[in-house]
Amino acid sequence: xxxxxxxxxxxxxxxxxxxxxxxxxxxxxxxxxxxxxxxxxxxxxxxxxxxxxxxxxxxxxxxxxxxxxxxxxxxxxxxxxxxxxxxxxxxxxxxxxxxxxxxxxxxxxxxxxxxxxxxxxxxxxxxxxxxxxxxxxxxxxxxxxxxxxxxxxxxxxxxxxxxxxxxxxxxxxxxxxxxxxxxxxxxxxxxxxxxxxxxxxxxxxxxxxxxxxxxxxxxxxxxxxxxxxxxxxxxxxxxxxxxxxxxxxxxxxxxxxxxxxxxxxxxxxxxxxxxxxxxxxxxxxxxxxxxxxxxxxxxxxxxxxxxxxxxxxxxxxxxxxxxxxxxxxxxxxxxxxxxxxxxxxxxxxxxxxxxxxxxxxxxxxxxxxxxxxxxxxxxxxxxxxxxxxxxxxxxxxxxxxxxxxxxxxxxxxxxxxxxxxxxxxxxxxxxxxxxxxxxxxxxxxxxxxxxxxxxxxxxxxxxxxxxxxxxxxxxxxxxxxxxxxxxxxxxxxxxxxxxxxxxxxxxxxxxxxxxxxxxxxxxxxxxxxxxxxxxxxxxxxxxxxxxxxxxxxxxxxxxxxxxxxxxxxxxxxxxxxxxxxxxxxxxxxxxxxxxxxxxxxxxxxxxxxxxxxxxxxxxxxxxxxxxxxxxxxxxxxxxxxxxxxxxxxxxxxxxxxxxxxxxxxxxxxxxxxxxxxxxxxxxxxxxxxxxxxxxxxxxxxxxxxxxxxxxxxxxxxxxxxxxxxxxxxxxxxxxxxxxxxxxxxxxxxxxxxxxx
Numbered sequence: 101x102x103x104x105x106x107x108x109x110x111x112x113x114x115x116x117x118x119x120x121x122x123x124x125x126x127x128x129x130x131x132x133x134x135x136x137x138x139x140x141x142x143x144x145x146x147x148x149x150x151x152x153x154x155x156x157x158x159x160x161x162x163x164x165x166x167x168x169x170x171x172x173x174x175x176x177x178x179x180x181x182x183x184x185x186x187x188x189x190x191x192x193x194x195x196x197x198x199x200x201x202x203x204x205x206x207x208x209x210x211x212x213x214x215x216x217x218x219x220x221x222x223x224x225x226x227x228x229x230x231x232x233x234x235x236x237x238x239x240x241x242x243x244x245x246x247x248x249x250x251x252x253x254x255x256x257x258x259x260x261x262x263x264x265x266x267x268x269x270x271x272x273x274x275x276x277x278x279x280x281x282x283x284x285x286x287x288x289x290x291x292x293x294x295x296x297x298x299x300x301x302x303x304x305x306x307x308x309x310x311x312x313x314x315x316x317x318x319x320x321x322x323x324x325x326x327x328x329x330x331x332x333x334x335x336x337x338x339x340x341x342x343x344x345x346x347x348x349x350x351x352x353x354x355x356x357x358x359x360x361x362x363x364x365x366x367x368x369x370x371x372x373x374x375x376x377x378x379x380x381x382x383x384x385x386x387x388x389x390x391x392x393x394x395x396x397x398x399x400x401x402x403x404x405x406x407x408x409x410x411x412x413x414x415x416x417x418x419x420x421x422x423x424x425x426x427x428x429x430x431x432x433x434x435x436x437x438x439x440x441x442x443x444x445x446x447x448x449x450x451x452x453x454x455x456x457x458x459x460x461x462x463x464x465x466x467x468x469x470x471x472x473x474x475x476x477x478x479x480x481x482x483x484x485x486x487x488x489x490x491x492x493x494x495x496x497x498x499x500x501x502x503x504x505x506x507x508x509x510x511x512x513x514x515x516x517x518x519x520x521x522x523x524x525x526x527x528x529x530x531x532x533x534x535x536x537x538x539x540x541x542x543x544x545x546x547x548x549x550x551x552x553x554x555x556x557x558x559x560x561x562x563x564x565x566x567x568x569x570x571x572x573x574x575x576x577x578x579x580x581x582x583x584x585x586x587x588x589x590x591x592x593x594x595x596x597x598x599x600x601x602x603x604x605x606x607x608x609x610x611x612x613x614x615x616x617x618x619x620x621x622x623x624x625x626x627x628x629x630x631x632x633x634x635x636x637x638x639x640x641x642x643x644x645x646x647x648x649x650x651x652x653x654x655x656x657x658x659x660x661x662x663x664x665x666x667x668x669x670x671x672x673x674x675x676x677x678x679x680x681x682x683x684x685x686x687x688x689x690x691x692x693x694x695x696x697x698x699x700x701x702x703x704x705x706x707x708x709x710x711x712x713x714x715x716x717x718x719x720x721x722x723x724x725x726x727x728x729x730x731x732x733x734x735x736x737x738x739x740x741x742x743x744x745x746x747x748x749x750x751x752x753x754x755x756x757x758x759x760x761x762x763x764x765x766x767x768x769x770x771x772x773x774x775x776x777x778x779x780x781x782x783x784x785x786x787x788x789x790x791x792x793x794x795x796x797x798x799x800x801x802x803x804x805x806x807x808x809x810x811x812x813x814x815x816x817x818x819x820x821x822x823x824x825x826x827x828x829x830x831x832x833x834x835x836x837x838x839x840x841x842x843x844x845x846x847x848x849x850x851x852x853x854x855x856x
Contacts, residue, residue, distance in 0.1 A: 115410065116173040116402050119188065119423055123166075123450065126429050127443050130436050137439035144438050150375035152440055157221065158198060158371055159431050161228075162191035163450055165213030166428055167457040168232050169402065175458075180465040181236045183250035184407070187213035189399040190336050191427050192368025193301065194218045195378040196396070200299050200332070203292045205586065206259045207273040208252045209301040209336055211398075219257050226256070229453075233460035239467040246479070246620035247470045255622040258292065260586065263618060266306050268610050270315035270333070271575050273300035274391070275583020277331035278322065281389065283587060285565035288537050291588050297385045301334040304351050305341020311575055311606070316361060318576045319391035323360035328389035332382060333361075335393065336368070338400040343413050355393050362388070368396040369427045372434050399425045479621035481658040481776075482684045483723070492679035492720030500533035501717070504561050517711035521554050521697035523667025527674045528555065528592075530717050532562050535590050535678065540567045542577055542594030542630075551596060552632065552697050574600050578607035578629070585612075585625045590681055598633040598691070599647035612687045613658045624685025628677045633663070635797060635827075635842050636695035636746050639835040645694075646832040648842070651802035653689055654775045660723070661775035663691040665748035668712035669772060672721035680723065691774075693745040702749055703756065710749060724778035728785065729768040730755060736767030739852055740789035742782065742808050744771045747795040747843065754848035762853065777807045783815030791855045792822040797843050800826045821855040 138144060140153035150158075169186035176184050187193075190211040197218030200206070208215060213232070220228035234242040235250050244253035244261055253261030262269045277298040283290045290296075306312055315333075322329045337351045356363045362384060366377035378394065385392035401423050403410045410419055435441040441449070470476050502508050512518075512526035532538050540558060546569045549556030559567040570577050574595055581591040595601045601608075612625040635646035653661050660680060664670035673690070680686040702709025729752060730736040739758065741751040748770045755766040769785050771777065786792050792812060796805035805824050812818055825848050828841040 114173075115419065115423075116170055119401050119426065120170055122423060122426065123428055123432065124447060127432050127436070127446050130433065130443060132433070132437055134439045135437060144434060144440065145372045148372040148375060149379065150372050152438065154198065154375075155371060155434065156440065158194045158218065159435060160449070160453070161194045161197070161214050161217035161221075162428055162431055163453045164217040164228060164457070165191050165194075167454045168213055168229070168236070170454070171457045171461050172236055173402070175461055180461060182238050183236055185210050185405045186402060187211040189338055189401040189426065190214065190368070192371070192374055192396060192398055193334070193336060195366070195368065195371065195374050196299060196301070196334055196382075196394070199379050199382045201296070202257045204258065204296050204299055205276050205292065206299040207262060207269040207276075207301075208259060208299075209303055210252070210262070211303070211336065212252045212301060215301070216252050216254075216259065219254070219259065223256055229456055230460045230464070233457070233464040234467065237461065237464035237467070238469060239464050240470050240475070241467045244620065244622070245618050248476070248620070249618050251618055253619060255619070260615070260623050261618045263614070267302055267309035267312035267315075268606055270300055270302065270312050271318070271579020271607060272582035272586070272611055273298050274315045274319055274329065274331050275580040276586045277329050277391075277583065278580060279583040279587035279589060280330060281328040282539070282565070282584065282589070286536070286539070288587075288589060295386060297330040297332055297382070299332050299334060301336055303341060304335055304337040304339065304346045305344065307335055307351060307354075314573055314575045315579065316358070318571060318573065320358060320360040321571050323390050329391045330385055330389045331391050332385045333391065333393045334396055336396050336398045338398045340400060342404045351395055355395065358393070360391070362390055362392045363395065364392065365395045366397065368398045369425060370430050399427070401426050479619070480617045481686065482616065482621060483680075483686075484684055485722070487683045488676065488679045489720065489722065491683050492676045493718050494534070495716070495718040497533045497717075501530060504529050504533050512714035513716050515714065517708065517713050518667060519698055519700050519711055520664070520667045520670055520693070521552055523712060523714055524554050524670045524674070524692060525556060525558075526714055527671035528558060529561060530671075531674060531678055532558065532566065534717075535682070537588065538566065538590045538592060538678075539584055540592040540594065541570050541580065543570060543572050543596050545569060545594050550594065552694065554692070554697065555594070574604035575607055578604050578612070581627045581629070582607070582612050582625045585627050586623070590678065591627045593627065593629050595629060595631045597645055597647060598631050598649065599644040601631055602649070602652060605652055608659065608687060608689075609656045613656050616658065616685060621685070625687055626681035626685045628674070628681055628688045628690055630690045630692060632694050633691040634693045634695065634745050635832055635838065637838075639838050642834040642838075643831040646838060648797045648799065648827050648832070649802070650691070650774060650798045650804055654804065654807070658687065659775060660686055660688040660773075661691065662688065662773050663693065663745045664772060665693065665696060665745050665770055666710060666712050668715050669721065669727065669770075671715050672719050673772065675717075675720040676723060679720065691745065695746050696749070699749070703753060721772070724773050724776065724781065726772055726778060726781050726785075727770040729770070730765070731767045735788075736765050737789050738764035739766045739791045739793060739855075740785050741766065741768045741793045741795055741848065741852070742771060742785070743768065743795035744774060744804065745797070747797055750843065750845050751795050751848055753845050754852065757845070757849050758852050761849075762856070771804070771808070774804050777804075777811060779811035779815070782808055782811040783817060786812045786815070786817040786820070790820060791852070792817070792820055793848070793852055793855070794822075794824045795843055795848055796824060797827045799829050800824075801829050803827065823851045823855060825851045
């Protein structure tokens with residue numbers, strides 16, 4: 101359709117209305133030569149690999165996707181629809197939906213209405229129109245998110261829901277592909293067929309994102325070594341990201357020559373042409389098990405979303421030019437040219453699907469919405485204490501333990517008390533005996549045993565299929581963890597230092613911890629993320645090896661954060677975290693204080709005051725349970741010191757000095773669990789004491805202390821003398837200057853004595 105043919109009145113029209121009229125007018129105006137109508141199993145057009153019967157269903161799926169978009173644009177102004185990022189122009193992704201299986205896990209771009217309509221055909225009794233309408237309407241009956249977000253997803257169809265996917269889903273898609281192959285190595289039973297591939301779609305603009313580049317690099321790194329990675333990266337190239345144009349030819353030039361990322365091109369604007377092209381890419385990925393890049397040509401009509409008025413920043417001539425490439429116009433021409441449908445039949449079907457979509461939308465609008473706080477957050481952080489306790493204390497793996505530790509006499513509970521690093525190592529050995537589906541991976545964790553030897557011996561005991569090194573990329577490490585979790589394994593990714601976690605924070609914040617929420621607890625990402633953390637490394641390493649920024653972790657909804665200060669606590673806490681992951685699908689962060697890894701003494705050199713016995717495998721620490729020191733030696737009512745991690749031994753030494761100087765009875769509370777904080781426990785300890793001191797090496801403006809004090813004040817205990825000893829609002833410098841910005845024993849004593 102040439103721009104000269106567009107009358108002035110149409111230029112003033114809502115572009116959705118124009119796109120809708122374009123279809124009708126194109127069909128009505130078509131005057132081409134009609135071929136003999138093909139039989140259902142014959143090619144829809146000569147030379148095409150697409151049969152007429154398959155074309156018929158693909159066309160219907162395209163129409164469903166389009167009419168859902170049009171419906172959303174109309175009903176949003178009536179507050180009956182709450183999402184208008186549409187799939188118009190991307191309907192060619194019906195080919196990917198058609199040519200992959202419903203057991204191929206899919207992580208989808210938000211313009212995937214056509215793909216979903218096709219995948220819905222894979223199982224009987226499913227309705228893409230009604231399910232989509234419920235999601236658009238934010239209905240509580242939405243079968244994937246329960247009204248929490250408009251997402252493409254389905255548990256029976258193996259579509260894991262994504263929200264605003266700006267490439268953040270690519271690492272976990274690759275991780276899922278690698279997990280499919282990893283299952284064979286550890287003899288793990290997959291929830292999908294072992295020849296499944298993973299489908300991951302995204303836009304051309306998102307392909308430039310650092311997170312996307314990390315996934316591509318890891319896929320190539322993996323394939324370069326001859327390791328299988330059956331992921332189908334589908335780049336739906338419409339040439340624009342909101343209003344920023346992709347340079348012409350950029351995707352093809354950028355990806356067609358990459359080693360070990362096999363490139364295929366397909367025309368998503370023409371079903372007859374694109375069918376064989378997409379089929380080749382899918383078959384290649386499934387048969388070779390290699391990472392495959394499918395460059396799917398698409399366009400974008402009607403703007404980015406309902407609020408994107410393209411006419412404000414794009415010329416009418418350019419808009420009309422884009423609208424002329426609408427894939428539904430080409431599909432209509434194929435239907436007419438092939439003789440498969442007449443114009444009247446085509447328009448009747450188009451209108452019937454419109455009525456079906458609007459009827460579904462009206463029905464969805466009448467269905468219940470989320471109207472109770474408890475219902476909204478129900479899937480965010482499920483917790484079944486009795487089941488978690490039973491799982492954490494389960495100890496039915498004696499034979500495996502004896503083998504792993506080299507004999508009954510070498511079991512860790514029969515050894516002398518040891519320091520934190522050794523007891524974490526012992527706990528990891530135990531957990532690998534208990535959970536054959538457990539995997540531990542990260543930088544340097546295998547042969548070297550980690551930077552601080554915490555994972556020493558694990559690879560030897562449990563082999564490289566379960567304990568292995570990764571490339572140096574935290575985003576990939578956490579993407580792998582999600583992939584393994586998707587396939588029913590229990591991953592324990594290691595992040596080498598807390599500062600490095602921030603490089604990949606969104607893999608936990610935006611992806612892993614959101615999955616249960618946005619899937620209404622139908623999908624889970626269970627994992628225990630171990631992070632060498634906090635400061636006090638005697639001046640070594642500077643900021644990147646002495647990071648005390650815990651606020652970013654505590655701000656992630658649903659994340660469990662624990663921080664032990666001694667070896668026995670570490671073991672029992674790890675058991676509970678693995679049980680939380682196994683039973684409730686929780687994502688856990690285990691912060692290991694580097695400075696305490698090798699600490700043996702508490703008050704004096706050689707006193708062994710920070711060595712602990714190893715707890716037997718049937719012991720576990722309940723979520724939220726703290727440890728109280730001092731109350732047993734008197735009432736401990738003069739002062740309570742709340743702390744965690746490095747602050748605990750410092751506070752214990754300070755408590756001794758305070759008692760000697762003032763004669764106060766002091767108790768020290770090791771919180772151990774930093775998220776969620778046990779507010780009732782904190783309030784109870786505060787109520788028993790005259791003075792309150794919070795020792796938090798996190799920064800003054802953003803640490804753990806604010807949560808502790810809030811719990812105290814909201815419980816009515818805020819009228820007592822209360823102070824904080826905290827880290828400074830700065831990065832940690834090198835050498836002795838580090839101790840100028842971190843709390844010390846003397847700071848604790850000084851703060852306590854000032855409350856007299």
